[in-house]
Amino acid sequence: MSTEFKIAIAGLGTVGSGVVKALTARGEDLSRRAGRTLRIVGVSARDAKKARGFAVTGWTDDPLSLAKGDADVVVELIGGDEGIARQLVETALDNGKHVVTANKALMAKHGKVLADLAEKRGVTLKFEAAAAGGIPIVKVLREDLIAHGVDAVKGILNGTCNYILTEMEASGRSFDDVLKEAQAKGYAEADPTLDVGGGDTAHKLALLASLAFGTAPDLDAVAVEGISHITADDIAFASEFGYRIKLLGVARKVGDAIDQKVHPTMVRRSSLLASVSGAANGVLVDAGEAGSFFFSGRGAGEAPTASAVIADIVEAAAGGGASPVFGRPAAGLEPLKRADGKAAASPWYLRFEVLDVPGVLAAIAGNLADSGVSIESMIQRGRAPGEPVAIVMITHETPQARVERALKAIGASDKVRARPCMIPMES
Ligand SMILES: NC(=O)c1ccc[n+]([C@@H]2O[C@H](COP(=O)([O-])OP(=O)(O)OC[C@H]3O[C@@H](n4cnc5c(N)ncnc54)[C@H](OP(=O)(O)O)[C@@H]3O)[C@@H](O)[C@H]2O)c1
Numbered sequence: 283m284s285t286e287f288k289i290a291i292a293g294l295g296t297v298g299s300g301v302v303k304a305l306t307a308r309g310e311d312l313s314r315r316a317g318r319t320l321r322i323v324g325v326s327a328r329d330a331k332k333a334r335g336f337a338v339t340g341w342t343d344d345p346l347s348l349a350k351g352d353a354d355v356v357v358e359l360i361g362g363d364e365g366i367a368r369q370l371v372e373t374a375l376d377n378g379k380h381v382v383t384a385n386k387a388l389m390a391k392h393g394k395v396l397a398d399l400a401e402k403r404g405v406t407l408k409f410e411a412a413a414a415g416g417i418p419i420v421k422v423l424r425e426d427l428i429a430h431g432v433d434a435v436k437g438i439l440n441g442t443c444n445y446i447l448t449e450m451e452a453s454g455r456s457f458d459d460v461l462k463e464a465q466a467k468g469y470a471e472a473d474p475t476l477d478v479g480g481g482d483t484a485h486k487l488a489l490l491a492s493l494a495f496g497t498a499p500d501l502d503a504v505a506v507e508g509i510s511h512i513t514a515d516d517i518a519f520a521s522e523f524g525y526r527i528k529l530l531g532v533a534r535k536v537g538d539a540i541d542q543k544v545h546p547t548m549v550r551r552s553s554l555l556a557s558v559s560g561a562a563n564g565v566l567v568d569a570g571e572a573g574s575f576f577f578s579g580r581g582a583g584e585a586p587t588a589s590a591v592i593a594d595i596v597e598a599a600a601g602g603g604a605s606p607v608f609g610r611p612a613a614g615l616e617p618l619k620r621a622d623g624k625a626a627a628s629p630w631y632l633r634f635e636v637l638d639v640p641g642v643l644a645a646i647a648g649n650l651a652d653s654g655v656s657i658e659s660m661i662q663r664g665r666a667p668g669e670p671v672a673i674v675m676i677t678h679e680t681p682q683a684r685v686e687r688a689l690k691a692i693g694a695s696d697k698v699r700a701r702p703c704m705i706p707m708e709s
Contacts, residue, residue: 292327415587415590435487436534442477446478515672515674629680
């Protein structure tokens, strides 16, 4: 085979280990695909003494030296939107090296600047693993579903949240209970905030929106709500109504603007997104006249994420490298024009924890009517005079802003014992 393609890998954790193992095990076939001999020339991580489960060759204590050496591609698998990861990627690009990363936080925050730098240096910057892990959705949006444009991208993009919601439904247990179990099994981080708070989904959504709509990634424009307030009751009620609760990232065109949201959503049990269970991910792309396309699979973990990283490495080695990072030249990435997300209308599931005393229901109905929210159905199960009970209502199609206004008024009552819960329902 002709020339070598030299690979430097910074970060040998879950993803980095997977990349080294797969490159080692399947190097010959991958090299044939690339048309060049793939060779790992340098690796780095924090702890030189850590057992990695593979033979470590080309170790350096200084990851930045990888960006200055003779590697053709630097693979950044450390993580974090600042610090060493950002420095490494910038230095590598600046030194004319291709970069492959799985770092959604970095790309969501600094993607446009980095894309600019890559173009100026005539190298590529690839990030397939940064959104939906093993599902090749970045390539699909960057290169494939382009002829008719994209109207909307919706996804279950965080395996931890999907695992928790799936387990809550299967077992009837609370969020806290299932989260603890997920942490014990290694499905959730010790600090789960970024996952269950929706931030991780927001990073990925900002990237998918950029690829889909030709805008610069705009993380600040994503409205984010996580799943920690979802109760076992919500899951049970959803099921009774024929729905399932999923944490969705949704980016859609509204006229010439884009609405980006992360929030729990009730999806119909018969829908494709409802069928995505456990730690899997799923993405639905509405590609205008071309139709709707659905992708599902493993969104995280050693092998699926390594699969996406290696696809990027092989593409860079094969010379398919210097295509624009977000599917068009960085200078052509327009600033994202924000749609008024609160104008979006849907039916809503509302849950109130109220004291079971006379007049409470009438007061809630009055507040809803004052904001123009009309109720399609209502459930109150059992009575507990003087004690808190749950009241659940389904509204007719109503803009979010109106529902929020009503819930603010309702939540101010001393008869309401917890922040009212509102979840949009797919109509
Ligand atoms: N895990 C997944 O399923 C997944 C999926 C998609 C994307 N990603 C992304 O992939 C990236 C890596 O994730 P991961 O799960 O593999 O993380 P990880 O298991 O925590 O591994 C991080 C690696 O970076 C090294 N590292 C940390 N700080 C460093 C420093 N200051 N200098 C040098 N090395 C340092 C660590 O070294 P030591 O090993 O010596 O501690 C470790 O090898 C992140 O951007 C993440 O968001 C992960």
